Amino acid sequence: MINTVIKVENLHKYYGDHHLFKGINLDIQKGEVVVFIGPSGSGKSTFLRCINGLEYFQEGEIAVNDIELHSINRLRPSKEDMETIRKIRLKVGMVFQQFNLFPHMTVMENIIEAPTRVLGINKNEAVEDAISLLRRINIERKANSYPDELSGGEQQRVAIARALAMKPEAMLFDEPTSSLDPEMVGEVLSVIKDLVEEGMTTLIATHEMGFAREVADRVVVFDKGDIIEIGTPDEIFTNPKTERTRIFLSRILKI
Amino acid sequence: MKKFLKIFSFIICLSALFYWTIPTQSDTCNTLEKIKKRGYLLWGSDAEGGAPYAFPDPKDPSRLIGFEVDLAEAIARELGVKARQSQNAWDSLIPALKRGDFDMVMNGIEITPQRQAEVLFSLPYYIYTEQLVVRKEETKIKDINDLKGKKVGTLSGAVAQDILTNLGGVDVKIYSGQVEPYEDLALGRLDAVLLDLPIAAYYAKPNPKLKYTGNPVGEGFYGIAIRKDDDELKKKIDEILIKLLKSGELKKIYEKWDLWNDTQEKLFKVAKESKDYVTLEEIKKAPIYTFFPNLLRGAGITILISFSSMALAIVLGLIITILRLYGRPPLSTAATAYIEIYRGTPLLIQLYILYYGLPNIGISLSPLLAAFIGLGMNYAAYESELYRAGINAVPKGQMEAALSLGMTQSLAIKRIIMPQAVRIALPGVTNDFIALFKDSSLVSVIAMVELTKTYSILAATTLRFFELGLIVAFLYFVMSYPLSLFAKKLEERLKGPMR
Numbered sequence: 073m074i075n076t077v078i079k080v081e082n083l084h085k086y087y088g089d090h091h092l093f094k095g096i097n098l099d100i101q102k103g104e105v106v107v108f109i110g111p112s113g114s115g116k117s118t119f120l121r122c123i124n125g126l127e128y129f130q131e132g133e134i135a136v137n138d139i140e141l142h143s144i145n146r147l148r149p150s151k152e153d154m155e156t157i158r159k160i161r162l163k164v165g166m167v168f169q170q171f172n173l174f175p176h177m178t179v180m181e182n183i184i185e186a187p188t189r190v191l192g193i194n195k196n197e198a199v200e201d202a203i204s205l206l207r208r209i210n211i212e213r214k215a216n217s218y219p220d221e222l223s224g225g226e227q228q229r230v231a232i233a234r235a236l237a238m239k240p241e242a243m244l245f246d247e248p249t250s251s252l253d254p255e256m257v258g259e260v261l262s263v264i265k266d267l268v269e270e271g272m273t274t275l276i277a278t279h280e281m282g283f284a285r286e287v288a289d290r291v292v293v294f295d296k297g298d299i300i301e302i303g304t305p306d307e308i309f310t311n312p313k314t315e316r317t318r319i320f321l322s323r324i325l326k327i
Numbered sequence: 328m329k330k331f332l333k334i335f336s337f338i339i340c341l342s343a344l345f346y347w348t349i350p351t352q353s354d355t356c357n358t359l360e361k362i363k364k365r366g367y368l369l370w371g372s373d374a375e376g377g378a379p380y381a382f383p384d385p386k387d388p389s390r391l392i393g394f395e396v397d398l399a400e401a402i403a404r405e406l407g408v409k410a411r412q413s414q415n416a417w418d419s420l421i422p423a424l425k426r427g428d429f430d431m432v433m434n435g436i437e438i439t440p441q442r443q444a445e446v447l448f449s450l451p452y453y454i455y456t457e458q459l460v461v462r463k464e465e466t467k468i469k470d471i472n473d474l475k476g477k478k479v480g481t482l483s484g485a486v487a488q489d490i491l492t493n494l495g496g497v498d499v500k501i502y503s504g505q506v507e508p509y510e511d512l513a514l515g516r517l518d519a520v521l522l523d524l525p526i527a528a529y530y531a532k533p534n535p536k537l538k539y540t541g542n543p544v545g546e547g548f549y550g551i552a553i554r555k556d557d558d559e560l561k562k563k564i565d566e567i568l569i570k571l572l573k574s575g576e577l578k579k580i581y582e583k584w585d586l587w588n589d590t591q592e593k594l595f596k597v598a599k600e601s602k603d604y605v606t607l608e609e610i611k612k613a614p615i616y617t618f619f620p621n622l623l624r625g626a627g628i629t630i631l632i633s634f635s636s637m638a639l640a641i642v643l644g645l646i647i648t649i650l651r652l653y654g655r656p657p658l659s660t661a662a663t664a665y666i667e668i669y670r671g672t673p674l675l676i677q678l679y680i681l682y683y684g685l686p687n688i689g690i691s692l693s694p695l696l697a698a699f700i701g702l703g704m705n706y707a708a709y710e711s712e713l714y715r716a717g718i719n720a721v722p723k724g725q726m727e728a729a730l731s732l733g734m735t736q737s738l739a740i741k742r743i744i745m746p747q748a749v750r751i752a753l754p755g756v757t758n759d760f761i762a763l764f765k766d767s768s769l770v771s772v773i774a775m776v777e778l779t780k781t782y783s784i785l786a787a788t789t790l791r792f793f794e795l796g797l798i799v800a801f802l803y804f805v806m807s808y809p810l811s812l813f814a815k816k817l818e819e820r821l822k823g824p825m826r
Binding site (some may be wrong): 090102124125126154158161162165166168170172173174175185186189190191233234235 | 438633722724725727728729730731732733734736738742743747749
C-alpha cells in the first residue's frame with residue numbers, strides 16, 4: 073500500500089442520463105506503466121481526464137499520493153475542491169492528443185511558463201532545466217521557434233517536455249500519437265519509452281498495440297465504461313480471458 | 328457574373344433616373360395656383376419643443392396648436408384652402424423650403440439680411456424681443472451688460488446668439504431645442520438664458536425657479552419665408568396679414584397666447600410703410616477659411632470624446648466579459664443584463680437619460696462627462712461581445728493544458744486565453760473605434776459642441792450647408808481613414824500564425 077501513487081475507488085460518472093463509469097476501482101503503484109486500450113468512446117480517455125480533474129465525477133474517490141478528491145458537484149465546485157484538483161495536477165503531468173502547445177509562445181516560453189509562474193522557480197533555473205529537457209528530446213535548437221514552425225511529432229515532444237518541467241510524480245498520456253502522421257509516431261513513442269525506462273509512473277491511453285505490449289506492466293481493457301479485463305501484456309494479447317477483448321483485439325490487429 | 332453586372336447597372340440607371348425626376352427646385356409653375364388646385368396650404372415648422380409657436384396639444388398630441396397654427400389657419404382660410412403643417416428640423420427649414428418641401432415657412436424665423444439673400448419674407452407678423460432669464464435667487468445679473476464671463480444659453484441660429492456673441496466675453500452655450508436651456512439654467516449648468524420672448528413666456532415664466540430680468544432687448548421681426556420666385560404668393564400673404572391686422576384678428580390670436588404687448592402696435596406702422604422695410608444687404612460672403620478655427624476646435628472635441636470613451640469601453644468591456652464568462656451569479660447575470668440592455672436600447676436615449684434624466688434624481692453631469700460615460704458605457708457592451716467571441720474562438724484544449732500544468736483559472740485566463748483572444752478580437756475592436764468615432768456626433772444632443780454640432784451651427788447661420796458639409800465630411804474622413812488603414816494592416820498581420 074505504501075507504494076500506491078494513484079488510487080481510484082468506486083468511480084461513477086454520468087453524462088446527463090448516461091451512466092458511463094459504474095464504480096471503477098484501480099490502484100497504480102509507483103514506477104508502474106499501465107496502458108489503457110479499448111474501442112473509441114469506451115472511456116479510457118475520460119478515465120485519465122478524471123484523474124487530472126478535467127472531468128468531474130459524481131461519486132467515488134480519487135487519491136494521488138495523500139491528496140484525496142471526492143465526488144465533485146459539476147456545476148459549482150467549491151474553492152476547496154478547485155484547490156485539491158490543482159494540487160493533484162501539480163503531481164500528475166498530462167499530455168494531450170492535440171498537443172495543446174500555447175501558440176503565442178516560443179518552445180522555451182511554453183516550457184518555463186508554469187515552472188516560473190506556478191512553482192515560482194526563478195527564470196534562469198527554469199531555462200536551464202528546459203534546455204536539458206530539450207536536449208533529452210533532441211530539439212534543443214528549436215527552443216526559440218513557435219509551435220506552428222514545428223512538425224506534429226516535434227510539438228508532441230515539446231508538450232511532453234512541458235509537462236516534465238513541472239517534475240510530476242506520474243504522467244498521463246491521452247492518445248499521444250493519434251493525431252500524428254505515421255512517420256512521426258516513432259519519435260514520440262521513443263521519448264515515452266525513455267521516460268518509462270527511467271522509472272516514471274506512466275498511464276497511457278493508446279491504440280498502438282505493439283507499443284503497449286512492449287512497455288506495459290499491466291494492460292487495462294475498457295469497453296462501454298467498464299474495465300473488462302486487466303492483465304500483463306502476455307495475458308491480454310496472447311490469451312485474453314473475455315470474448316469482448318478478443319473481438320476488440322482481432323478487429324484492431326487486422327487493421 | 329455577367330448577368331449580375333447587367334442587373335447591377337440597370338439598378339444604377341434606374342436610381343439615377345429617379346434622382347433626376349425628383350423635383351429639386353420649385354417648378355416655374357406658380358405656387359399660389361398650386362395651393363388652390365391642391366386645396367391646402369403646406370407650411371413648414373418644427374413642432375419639437377415648439378411651444379408656443381406650433382406644438383402638439385398636450386391633451387391630444389395628434390393635434391398641433393400654437394399661435395402660428397392659428398395664424399396659418401387664418402391665412403389658409405383667406406386663401407380659400409385648408410392649412411397643413413409639415414414637420415422639419417428648425418435648423419434646416421430654409422433649405423427644405425428652397426428644395427420645394429413646402430409652400431412657406433412660419434416658425435419664428437427672424438428677418439435677417441443673410442436670410443433675405445436666400446428667401447423672400449412677408450410683412451412681419453410679430454415683433455419679437457429677446458428676454459433674459461435667470462434663476463430666482465440670482466441678484467448679480469440685472470441685464471445683458473452683466474453677462475461677461477457668464478455661461479449663457481441660447482438657440483442655434485437665433486438672433487440672440489448674435490447679440491451674445493457681439494457682447495464679447497460671454498460664454499455662449501448653443502442648444503438645438505428650447506426646453507433644454509431652461510432646464511440647464513434651473514439645474515445651475517447655466518447662469519442665464521437669452522431667447523425670444525414668446526419662448527420665455529411659455530417655458531420660463533411658469534417655472535417657479537426662474538425669473539425675467541432686465542428689459543427686453545434686440546427688437547426684430549418674425550416673417551413668413553417664401554421662395555425667391557414666388558412674388559405672387561408673397562403679395563397675397565402680405566395682403567392677408569394687413570387684413571388680419573386691421574380686423575383685429577391677429578391681436579386676438581396673440582392675446583389668446585399671452586403674446587400681445589405694446590411693441591406689437593408697431594406692426595401697424597410697418598404695414599403702412601409696406602414694401603421692403605429692411606434693405607437687402609450684402610450676403611454674408613466671408614471666405615470659407617474664416618470657419619476653420621471653429622471647425623478644428625470641433626474636430627478636437629470629437630477626437631477627445633472618441634479616444635477617451637473608447638479607452639473606457641475597452642477596459643469596462645474586459646471587466647464585463649470576465650464577469651460574464653467566469654463570474655458566478657449574480658455577477659455573471661448582471662454582466663449579461665448590462666450587455667443586453669445597452670445593446671437593446673438606442674444610444675440617443677441612453678445619452679438623454681444620462682444628461683437630462685439623472686438630474687431628476689439629483690445627479691448632474693457636465694456635457695463632456697456625460698458624453699464620455701454615455702459613449703464609453705454603450706460601446707463597452709459591444710467590445711465585451713467581441714472579447715467573448717475571441718475567447719470562445721480559443722480552442723478548449725488551451726485552457727485544459729494550462730490547468731493541467733497547475734495554473735489557477737485566473738492565471739490561465741491572463742496568460743494563455745486572453746493574449747490569444749485579444750489577437751482574434753483586435754480587428755473588430757478597431758472597426759468599432761471607427762464606428763464610435765462617427766457615433767460621437769450623437770453627443771451634440773447633450774449640448775456638446777463637437778464637429779457635427781459646429782457644422783450645424785455654422786451652416787444654420789450662414790446657410791452654406793453644401794461647402795461646410797463637404798469640409799466637415801472631409802475632416803471626419805481624414806480622422807477615420809488612418810484608423811481604417813490600421814485596422815486593415817492588423818487584420819492582415821493577424822491572419823497568419825499566432826505570434
